[in-house]
Amino acid sequence: MASVSETGHAKNVANLQDLISFVTGYGTTYNPTKNALKLPQLTALYTASQASLADVVTKNTAYNNKVNERVVAFKDLKSLSTRLINALQTTDATSEKIADAKAFNKKMQGIRAKAVETPSDSNAPAPNTISTSQQSYDQQIQHLAGIISVLQSEPSYAPNENDLKIVTLTAKQTDLTAKNSAVAIAYANVSNSRIARDKTIYGEDTGLFDIATEVKKYIKSVFGATSPQFAQVKGIEFTKKRK
Known part of the structure:
Protein backbone atom coordinates (compact mmCIF):
# COMPACT_ATOMS: atom_id res chain seq x y z
CA MET A 1 0.00 0.00 0.00
CA ALA A 2 1.34 3.44 -0.90
CA SER A 3 2.36 5.82 1.85
CA VAL A 4 1.30 8.81 -0.24
CA SER A 5 -2.03 9.71 -1.78
CA GLU A 6 -2.69 11.44 -5.11
CA THR A 7 -2.28 14.69 -3.15
CA GLY A 8 1.03 13.39 -1.79
CA HIS A 9 2.41 12.88 -5.30
CA ALA A 10 1.55 16.49 -6.17
CA LYS A 11 3.15 17.69 -2.93
CA ASN A 12 6.41 15.97 -3.85
CA VAL A 13 6.40 17.74 -7.22
CA ALA A 14 5.58 21.10 -5.63
CA ASN A 15 8.40 20.62 -3.13
CA LEU A 16 10.83 19.93 -5.97
CA GLN A 17 9.93 23.31 -7.38
CA ASP A 18 10.75 24.89 -4.01
CA LEU A 19 14.08 23.05 -3.94
CA ILE A 20 14.89 24.23 -7.47
CA SER A 21 14.17 27.84 -6.42
CA PHE A 22 16.79 27.66 -3.69
CA VAL A 23 19.27 25.91 -5.99
CA THR A 24 18.81 28.67 -8.55
CA GLY A 25 19.59 31.25 -5.90
CA TYR A 26 22.93 29.64 -5.10
CA GLY A 27 24.21 30.56 -8.55
CA THR A 28 27.53 29.08 -9.65
CA THR A 29 28.28 27.88 -6.13
CA TYR A 30 25.86 25.06 -6.82
CA ASN A 31 27.98 22.98 -9.19
CA PRO A 32 27.55 19.21 -8.71
CA THR A 33 29.54 16.79 -10.86
CA LYS A 34 26.62 14.40 -11.22
CA ASN A 35 24.69 15.40 -14.30
CA ALA A 36 21.26 14.50 -12.85
CA LEU A 37 21.75 17.03 -10.05
CA LYS A 38 22.50 19.97 -12.31
CA LEU A 39 19.91 22.74 -12.55
CA PRO A 40 18.81 22.10 -16.18
CA GLN A 41 18.20 18.43 -15.40
CA LEU A 42 16.29 19.31 -12.22
CA THR A 43 14.08 21.65 -14.23
CA ALA A 44 13.47 18.96 -16.83
CA LEU A 45 12.61 16.47 -14.07
CA TYR A 46 10.13 18.93 -12.58
CA THR A 47 8.49 19.43 -15.98
CA ALA A 48 8.27 15.68 -16.57
CA SER A 49 6.83 15.14 -13.10
CA GLN A 50 4.16 17.79 -13.66
CA ALA A 51 3.26 16.19 -16.99
CA SER A 52 2.98 12.75 -15.37
CA LEU A 53 0.59 14.08 -12.73
CA ALA A 54 -1.54 15.79 -15.37
CA ASP A 55 -1.66 12.64 -17.49
CA VAL A 56 -2.99 10.59 -14.57
CA VAL A 57 -5.73 13.15 -13.98
CA THR A 58 -6.69 13.14 -17.66
CA LYS A 59 -6.70 9.35 -17.91
CA ASN A 60 -8.61 8.98 -14.65
CA THR A 61 -11.28 11.43 -15.84
CA ALA A 62 -11.64 9.45 -19.07
CA TYR A 63 -11.99 6.25 -17.04
CA ASN A 64 -14.69 7.75 -14.81
CA ASN A 65 -16.58 8.95 -17.88
CA LYS A 66 -16.54 5.46 -19.39
CA VAL A 67 -17.73 3.97 -16.10
CA ASN A 68 -20.61 6.44 -15.99
CA GLU A 69 -21.54 5.67 -19.59
CA ARG A 70 -21.63 1.97 -18.77
CA VAL A 71 -23.85 2.54 -15.73
CA VAL A 72 -26.37 4.40 -17.87
CA ALA A 73 -26.29 1.75 -20.61
CA ARG A 112 -30.63 -18.08 -6.66
CA ALA A 113 -32.07 -21.10 -8.40
CA LYS A 114 -32.07 -22.93 -5.05
CA ALA A 115 -31.74 -21.70 -1.49
CA VAL A 116 -28.48 -22.50 0.25
CA GLU A 117 -28.98 -25.26 2.79
CA THR A 118 -28.19 -24.51 6.40
CA PRO A 119 -26.75 -27.51 8.26
CA SER A 120 -28.90 -28.68 11.17
CA ASP A 121 -25.79 -29.57 13.15
CA SER A 122 -24.14 -26.35 14.30
CA ASN A 123 -20.79 -28.17 14.50
CA ALA A 124 -21.00 -29.40 10.91
CA PRO A 125 -18.97 -27.56 8.26
CA ALA A 126 -20.83 -25.11 6.06
CA PRO A 127 -21.84 -26.53 2.65
CA ASN A 128 -19.59 -25.73 -0.29
CA THR A 129 -21.49 -23.14 -2.33
CA ILE A 130 -20.62 -21.02 -5.34
CA ASN A 189 -4.75 3.45 -19.59
CA VAL A 190 -5.02 5.06 -16.16
CA SER A 191 -3.13 2.15 -14.57
CA ASN A 192 -0.28 2.52 -17.07
CA SER A 193 -0.28 6.28 -16.53
CA ARG A 194 0.14 5.77 -12.79
CA ILE A 195 3.01 3.37 -13.41
CA ALA A 196 4.70 5.98 -15.60
CA ARG A 197 4.12 8.66 -12.97
CA ASP A 198 5.60 6.48 -10.25
CA LYS A 199 8.65 5.79 -12.38
CA THR A 200 9.19 9.53 -12.89
CA ILE A 201 8.71 10.44 -9.25
CA TYR A 202 9.92 7.32 -7.42
CA GLY A 203 12.13 5.48 -9.90
CA GLU A 204 15.31 4.17 -8.32
CA ASP A 205 18.24 6.60 -8.77
CA THR A 206 16.49 8.58 -11.52
CA GLY A 207 13.19 9.48 -9.86
CA LEU A 208 12.28 12.78 -8.24
CA PHE A 209 12.51 11.38 -4.71
CA ASP A 210 16.05 10.01 -5.03
CA ILE A 211 17.32 13.01 -7.01
CA ALA A 212 15.85 15.54 -4.57
CA THR A 213 17.38 13.62 -1.66
CA GLU A 214 20.80 13.77 -3.34
CA VAL A 215 20.42 17.48 -4.05
CA LYS A 216 19.85 18.13 -0.36
CA LYS A 217 22.91 16.02 0.51
CA TYR A 218 25.01 17.94 -2.01
CA ILE A 219 23.90 21.28 -0.55
CA LYS A 220 24.80 19.97 2.90
CA SER A 221 28.23 18.93 1.64
CA VAL A 222 28.91 22.29 -0.02
CA PHE A 223 27.64 24.69 2.62
CA GLY A 224 27.82 22.55 5.77
CA ALA A 225 25.25 20.98 8.07
CA THR A 226 24.82 24.14 10.15
CA SER A 227 24.75 26.55 7.20
CA PRO A 228 21.77 28.81 6.49
CA GLN A 229 21.68 27.35 2.97
CA PHE A 230 21.14 23.82 4.24
CA ALA A 231 18.61 25.15 6.77
CA GLN A 232 16.63 26.42 3.79
CA VAL A 233 16.26 22.99 2.20
CA LYS A 234 16.52 20.41 4.98
CA GLY A 235 12.88 20.91 5.93
CA ILE A 236 11.59 20.37 2.39
CA GLU A 237 9.97 16.97 2.71
CA PHE A 238 9.78 14.31 0.01
CA THR A 239 7.65 11.26 0.78
CA LYS A 240 8.74 7.84 -0.50
CA LYS A 241 6.17 5.55 -2.08
CA ARG A 242 6.26 2.06 -0.61
CA LYS A 243 6.43 -0.86 -3.01
Missing part, protein backbone atom coordinates in the same frame (compact mmCIF):
# COMPACT_ATOMS: atom_id res chain seq x y z
CA PHE A 74 -26.93 -1.11 -18.17
CA LYS A 75 -29.48 0.77 -16.06
CA ASP A 76 -32.61 -0.71 -17.65
CA LEU A 77 -31.23 -4.16 -18.46
CA LYS A 78 -32.92 -6.03 -15.61
CA SER A 79 -36.32 -4.52 -16.28
CA LEU A 80 -35.89 -5.14 -20.01
CA SER A 81 -35.03 -8.76 -19.29
CA THR A 82 -38.28 -9.21 -17.36
CA ARG A 83 -40.27 -7.56 -20.14
CA LEU A 84 -38.76 -10.00 -22.64
CA ILE A 85 -39.88 -12.95 -20.55
CA ASN A 86 -43.40 -11.53 -20.38
CA ALA A 87 -43.37 -10.98 -24.14
CA LEU A 88 -42.24 -14.56 -24.75
CA GLN A 89 -45.04 -15.85 -22.55
CA THR A 90 -47.59 -14.27 -24.90
CA THR A 91 -46.29 -16.31 -27.86
CA ASP A 92 -46.73 -19.95 -28.84
CA ALA A 93 -43.47 -20.88 -27.09
CA THR A 94 -43.44 -24.14 -25.16
CA SER A 95 -43.28 -24.16 -21.40
CA GLU A 96 -39.78 -25.65 -21.66
CA LYS A 97 -38.56 -22.77 -23.81
CA ILE A 98 -40.11 -20.23 -21.49
CA ALA A 99 -38.42 -21.97 -18.57
CA ASP A 100 -35.07 -21.67 -20.36
CA ALA A 101 -35.58 -17.95 -20.81
CA LYS A 102 -36.70 -17.55 -17.21
CA ALA A 103 -33.51 -19.26 -16.04
CA PHE A 104 -31.43 -16.59 -17.77
CA ASN A 105 -33.65 -13.87 -16.31
CA LYS A 106 -33.19 -15.24 -12.79
CA LYS A 107 -29.45 -14.97 -13.25
CA MET A 108 -29.90 -11.45 -14.60
CA GLN A 109 -31.92 -10.49 -11.53
CA GLY A 110 -29.47 -12.17 -9.15
CA ILE A 111 -31.96 -14.75 -7.91
CA SER A 131 -22.17 -17.59 -5.69
CA THR A 132 -24.96 -17.62 -8.26
CA SER A 133 -25.67 -13.91 -8.27
CA GLN A 134 -23.62 -13.55 -11.47
CA GLN A 135 -24.09 -9.81 -11.56
CA SER A 136 -20.87 -8.64 -13.16
CA TYR A 137 -21.22 -6.62 -16.33
CA ASP A 138 -19.65 -9.43 -18.35
CA GLN A 139 -22.13 -11.91 -16.94
CA GLN A 140 -25.12 -9.63 -17.48
CA ILE A 141 -24.17 -9.41 -21.15
CA GLN A 142 -24.03 -13.19 -21.30
CA HIS A 143 -27.43 -13.49 -19.63
CA LEU A 144 -28.88 -11.12 -22.22
CA ALA A 145 -27.26 -13.15 -24.98
CA GLY A 146 -28.89 -16.26 -23.55
CA ILE A 147 -32.33 -14.67 -23.57
CA ILE A 148 -31.84 -13.39 -27.11
CA SER A 149 -30.82 -16.88 -28.22
CA VAL A 150 -34.05 -18.34 -26.81
CA LEU A 151 -36.12 -15.60 -28.44
CA GLN A 152 -34.42 -16.16 -31.78
CA SER A 153 -35.33 -19.85 -31.60
CA GLU A 154 -39.02 -19.09 -31.24
CA PRO A 155 -40.73 -18.48 -34.64
CA SER A 156 -43.79 -16.91 -33.04
CA TYR A 157 -41.74 -14.25 -31.22
CA ALA A 158 -42.40 -11.16 -33.36
CA PRO A 159 -43.21 -8.18 -31.10
CA ASN A 160 -44.40 -4.86 -32.48
CA GLU A 161 -42.48 -2.91 -29.83
CA ASN A 162 -39.16 -1.75 -31.30
CA ASP A 163 -37.15 -2.16 -28.10
CA LEU A 164 -38.27 -5.80 -27.82
CA LYS A 165 -37.40 -6.78 -31.38
CA ILE A 166 -34.48 -9.12 -31.98
CA VAL A 167 -32.60 -6.61 -34.13
CA THR A 168 -32.86 -3.98 -31.38
CA LEU A 169 -31.78 -6.44 -28.70
CA THR A 170 -28.80 -7.58 -30.76
CA ALA A 171 -27.75 -3.96 -31.24
CA LYS A 172 -28.10 -3.36 -27.49
CA GLN A 173 -25.94 -6.37 -26.71
CA THR A 174 -23.28 -5.04 -29.09
CA ASP A 175 -23.46 -1.59 -27.46
CA LEU A 176 -23.20 -3.02 -23.94
CA THR A 177 -20.20 -5.11 -24.95
CA ALA A 178 -18.51 -2.05 -26.46
CA LYS A 179 -19.14 0.09 -23.39
CA ASN A 180 -17.91 -2.66 -21.08
CA SER A 181 -14.73 -3.04 -23.15
CA ALA A 182 -14.24 0.74 -23.14
CA VAL A 183 -14.13 0.70 -19.34
CA ALA A 184 -11.48 -2.04 -19.37
CA ILE A 185 -9.37 -0.10 -21.86
CA ALA A 186 -9.73 3.14 -19.91
CA TYR A 187 -8.75 1.36 -16.69
CA ALA A 188 -5.63 -0.04 -18.36
Whole structure:
Protein backbone atom coordinates (compact mmCIF):
# COMPACT_ATOMS: atom_id res chain seq x y z
CA MET A 1 0.00 0.00 0.00
CA ALA A 2 1.34 3.44 -0.90
CA SER A 3 2.36 5.82 1.85
CA VAL A 4 1.30 8.81 -0.24
CA SER A 5 -2.03 9.71 -1.78
CA GLU A 6 -2.69 11.44 -5.11
CA THR A 7 -2.28 14.69 -3.15
CA GLY A 8 1.03 13.39 -1.79
CA HIS A 9 2.41 12.88 -5.30
CA ALA A 10 1.55 16.49 -6.17
CA LYS A 11 3.15 17.69 -2.93
CA ASN A 12 6.41 15.97 -3.85
CA VAL A 13 6.40 17.74 -7.22
CA ALA A 14 5.58 21.10 -5.63
CA ASN A 15 8.40 20.62 -3.13
CA LEU A 16 10.83 19.93 -5.97
CA GLN A 17 9.93 23.31 -7.38
CA ASP A 18 10.75 24.89 -4.01
CA LEU A 19 14.08 23.05 -3.94
CA ILE A 20 14.89 24.23 -7.47
CA SER A 21 14.17 27.84 -6.42
CA PHE A 22 16.79 27.66 -3.69
CA VAL A 23 19.27 25.91 -5.99
CA THR A 24 18.81 28.67 -8.55
CA GLY A 25 19.59 31.25 -5.90
CA TYR A 26 22.93 29.64 -5.10
CA GLY A 27 24.21 30.56 -8.55
CA THR A 28 27.53 29.08 -9.65
CA THR A 29 28.28 27.88 -6.13
CA TYR A 30 25.86 25.06 -6.82
CA ASN A 31 27.98 22.98 -9.19
CA PRO A 32 27.55 19.21 -8.71
CA THR A 33 29.54 16.79 -10.86
CA LYS A 34 26.62 14.40 -11.22
CA ASN A 35 24.69 15.40 -14.30
CA ALA A 36 21.26 14.50 -12.85
CA LEU A 37 21.75 17.03 -10.05
CA LYS A 38 22.50 19.97 -12.31
CA LEU A 39 19.91 22.74 -12.55
CA PRO A 40 18.81 22.10 -16.18
CA GLN A 41 18.20 18.43 -15.40
CA LEU A 42 16.29 19.31 -12.22
CA THR A 43 14.08 21.65 -14.23
CA ALA A 44 13.47 18.96 -16.83
CA LEU A 45 12.61 16.47 -14.07
CA TYR A 46 10.13 18.93 -12.58
CA THR A 47 8.49 19.43 -15.98
CA ALA A 48 8.27 15.68 -16.57
CA SER A 49 6.83 15.14 -13.10
CA GLN A 50 4.16 17.79 -13.66
CA ALA A 51 3.26 16.19 -16.99
CA SER A 52 2.98 12.75 -15.37
CA LEU A 53 0.59 14.08 -12.73
CA ALA A 54 -1.54 15.79 -15.37
CA ASP A 55 -1.66 12.64 -17.49
CA VAL A 56 -2.99 10.59 -14.57
CA VAL A 57 -5.73 13.15 -13.98
CA THR A 58 -6.69 13.14 -17.66
CA LYS A 59 -6.70 9.35 -17.91
CA ASN A 60 -8.61 8.98 -14.65
CA THR A 61 -11.28 11.43 -15.84
CA ALA A 62 -11.64 9.45 -19.07
CA TYR A 63 -11.99 6.25 -17.04
CA ASN A 64 -14.69 7.75 -14.81
CA ASN A 65 -16.58 8.95 -17.88
CA LYS A 66 -16.54 5.46 -19.39
CA VAL A 67 -17.73 3.97 -16.10
CA ASN A 68 -20.61 6.44 -15.99
CA GLU A 69 -21.54 5.67 -19.59
CA ARG A 70 -21.63 1.97 -18.77
CA VAL A 71 -23.85 2.54 -15.73
CA VAL A 72 -26.37 4.40 -17.87
CA ALA A 73 -26.29 1.75 -20.61
CA PHE A 74 -26.93 -1.11 -18.17
CA LYS A 75 -29.48 0.77 -16.06
CA ASP A 76 -32.61 -0.71 -17.65
CA LEU A 77 -31.23 -4.16 -18.46
CA LYS A 78 -32.92 -6.03 -15.61
CA SER A 79 -36.32 -4.52 -16.28
CA LEU A 80 -35.89 -5.14 -20.01
CA SER A 81 -35.03 -8.76 -19.29
CA THR A 82 -38.28 -9.21 -17.36
CA ARG A 83 -40.27 -7.56 -20.14
CA LEU A 84 -38.76 -10.00 -22.64
CA ILE A 85 -39.88 -12.95 -20.55
CA ASN A 86 -43.40 -11.53 -20.38
CA ALA A 87 -43.37 -10.98 -24.14
CA LEU A 88 -42.24 -14.56 -24.75
CA GLN A 89 -45.04 -15.85 -22.55
CA THR A 90 -47.59 -14.27 -24.90
CA THR A 91 -46.29 -16.31 -27.86
CA ASP A 92 -46.73 -19.95 -28.84
CA ALA A 93 -43.47 -20.88 -27.09
CA THR A 94 -43.44 -24.14 -25.16
CA SER A 95 -43.28 -24.16 -21.40
CA GLU A 96 -39.78 -25.65 -21.66
CA LYS A 97 -38.56 -22.77 -23.81
CA ILE A 98 -40.11 -20.23 -21.49
CA ALA A 99 -38.42 -21.97 -18.57
CA ASP A 100 -35.07 -21.67 -20.36
CA ALA A 101 -35.58 -17.95 -20.81
CA LYS A 102 -36.70 -17.55 -17.21
CA ALA A 103 -33.51 -19.26 -16.04
CA PHE A 104 -31.43 -16.59 -17.77
CA ASN A 105 -33.65 -13.87 -16.31
CA LYS A 106 -33.19 -15.24 -12.79
CA LYS A 107 -29.45 -14.97 -13.25
CA MET A 108 -29.90 -11.45 -14.60
CA GLN A 109 -31.92 -10.49 -11.53
CA GLY A 110 -29.47 -12.17 -9.15
CA ILE A 111 -31.96 -14.75 -7.91
CA ARG A 112 -30.63 -18.08 -6.66
CA ALA A 113 -32.07 -21.10 -8.40
CA LYS A 114 -32.07 -22.93 -5.05
CA ALA A 115 -31.74 -21.70 -1.49
CA VAL A 116 -28.48 -22.50 0.25
CA GLU A 117 -28.98 -25.26 2.79
CA THR A 118 -28.19 -24.51 6.40
CA PRO A 119 -26.75 -27.51 8.26
CA SER A 120 -28.90 -28.68 11.17
CA ASP A 121 -25.79 -29.57 13.15
CA SER A 122 -24.14 -26.35 14.30
CA ASN A 123 -20.79 -28.17 14.50
CA ALA A 124 -21.00 -29.40 10.91
CA PRO A 125 -18.97 -27.56 8.26
CA ALA A 126 -20.83 -25.11 6.06
CA PRO A 127 -21.84 -26.53 2.65
CA ASN A 128 -19.59 -25.73 -0.29
CA THR A 129 -21.49 -23.14 -2.33
CA ILE A 130 -20.62 -21.02 -5.34
CA SER A 131 -22.17 -17.59 -5.69
CA THR A 132 -24.96 -17.62 -8.26
CA SER A 133 -25.67 -13.91 -8.27
CA GLN A 134 -23.62 -13.55 -11.47
CA GLN A 135 -24.09 -9.81 -11.56
CA SER A 136 -20.87 -8.64 -13.16
CA TYR A 137 -21.22 -6.62 -16.33
CA ASP A 138 -19.65 -9.43 -18.35
CA GLN A 139 -22.13 -11.91 -16.94
CA GLN A 140 -25.12 -9.63 -17.48
CA ILE A 141 -24.17 -9.41 -21.15
CA GLN A 142 -24.03 -13.19 -21.30
CA HIS A 143 -27.43 -13.49 -19.63
CA LEU A 144 -28.88 -11.12 -22.22
CA ALA A 145 -27.26 -13.15 -24.98
CA GLY A 146 -28.89 -16.26 -23.55
CA ILE A 147 -32.33 -14.67 -23.57
CA ILE A 148 -31.84 -13.39 -27.11
CA SER A 149 -30.82 -16.88 -28.22
CA VAL A 150 -34.05 -18.34 -26.81
CA LEU A 151 -36.12 -15.60 -28.44
CA GLN A 152 -34.42 -16.16 -31.78
CA SER A 153 -35.33 -19.85 -31.60
CA GLU A 154 -39.02 -19.09 -31.24
CA PRO A 155 -40.73 -18.48 -34.64
CA SER A 156 -43.79 -16.91 -33.04
CA TYR A 157 -41.74 -14.25 -31.22
CA ALA A 158 -42.40 -11.16 -33.36
CA PRO A 159 -43.21 -8.18 -31.10
CA ASN A 160 -44.40 -4.86 -32.48
CA GLU A 161 -42.48 -2.91 -29.83
CA ASN A 162 -39.16 -1.75 -31.30
CA ASP A 163 -37.15 -2.16 -28.10
CA LEU A 164 -38.27 -5.80 -27.82
CA LYS A 165 -37.40 -6.78 -31.38
CA ILE A 166 -34.48 -9.12 -31.98
CA VAL A 167 -32.60 -6.61 -34.13
CA THR A 168 -32.86 -3.98 -31.38
CA LEU A 169 -31.78 -6.44 -28.70
CA THR A 170 -28.80 -7.58 -30.76
CA ALA A 171 -27.75 -3.96 -31.24
CA LYS A 172 -28.10 -3.36 -27.49
CA GLN A 173 -25.94 -6.37 -26.71
CA THR A 174 -23.28 -5.04 -29.09
CA ASP A 175 -23.46 -1.59 -27.46
CA LEU A 176 -23.20 -3.02 -23.94
CA THR A 177 -20.20 -5.11 -24.95
CA ALA A 178 -18.51 -2.05 -26.46
CA LYS A 179 -19.14 0.09 -23.39
CA ASN A 180 -17.91 -2.66 -21.08
CA SER A 181 -14.73 -3.04 -23.15
CA ALA A 182 -14.24 0.74 -23.14
CA VAL A 183 -14.13 0.70 -19.34
CA ALA A 184 -11.48 -2.04 -19.37
CA ILE A 185 -9.37 -0.10 -21.86
CA ALA A 186 -9.73 3.14 -19.91
CA TYR A 187 -8.75 1.36 -16.69
CA ALA A 188 -5.63 -0.04 -18.36
CA ASN A 189 -4.75 3.45 -19.59
CA VAL A 190 -5.02 5.06 -16.16
CA SER A 191 -3.13 2.15 -14.57
CA ASN A 192 -0.28 2.52 -17.07
CA SER A 193 -0.28 6.28 -16.53
CA ARG A 194 0.14 5.77 -12.79
CA ILE A 195 3.01 3.37 -13.41
CA ALA A 196 4.70 5.98 -15.60
CA ARG A 197 4.12 8.66 -12.97
CA ASP A 198 5.60 6.48 -10.25
CA LYS A 199 8.65 5.79 -12.38
CA THR A 200 9.19 9.53 -12.89
CA ILE A 201 8.71 10.44 -9.25
CA TYR A 202 9.92 7.32 -7.42
CA GLY A 203 12.13 5.48 -9.90
CA GLU A 204 15.31 4.17 -8.32
CA ASP A 205 18.24 6.60 -8.77
CA THR A 206 16.49 8.58 -11.52
CA GLY A 207 13.19 9.48 -9.86
CA LEU A 208 12.28 12.78 -8.24
CA PHE A 209 12.51 11.38 -4.71
CA ASP A 210 16.05 10.01 -5.03
CA ILE A 211 17.32 13.01 -7.01
CA ALA A 212 15.85 15.54 -4.57
CA THR A 213 17.38 13.62 -1.66
CA GLU A 214 20.80 13.77 -3.34
CA VAL A 215 20.42 17.48 -4.05
CA LYS A 216 19.85 18.13 -0.36
CA LYS A 217 22.91 16.02 0.51
CA TYR A 218 25.01 17.94 -2.01
CA ILE A 219 23.90 21.28 -0.55
CA LYS A 220 24.80 19.97 2.90
CA SER A 221 28.23 18.93 1.64
CA VAL A 222 28.91 22.29 -0.02
CA PHE A 223 27.64 24.69 2.62
CA GLY A 224 27.82 22.55 5.77
CA ALA A 225 25.25 20.98 8.07
CA THR A 226 24.82 24.14 10.15
CA SER A 227 24.75 26.55 7.20
CA PRO A 228 21.77 28.81 6.49
CA GLN A 229 21.68 27.35 2.97
CA PHE A 230 21.14 23.82 4.24
CA ALA A 231 18.61 25.15 6.77
CA GLN A 232 16.63 26.42 3.79
CA VAL A 233 16.26 22.99 2.20
CA LYS A 234 16.52 20.41 4.98
CA GLY A 235 12.88 20.91 5.93
CA ILE A 236 11.59 20.37 2.39
CA GLU A 237 9.97 16.97 2.71
CA PHE A 238 9.78 14.31 0.01
CA THR A 239 7.65 11.26 0.78
CA LYS A 240 8.74 7.84 -0.50
CA LYS A 241 6.17 5.55 -2.08
CA ARG A 242 6.26 2.06 -0.61
CA LYS A 243 6.43 -0.86 -3.01
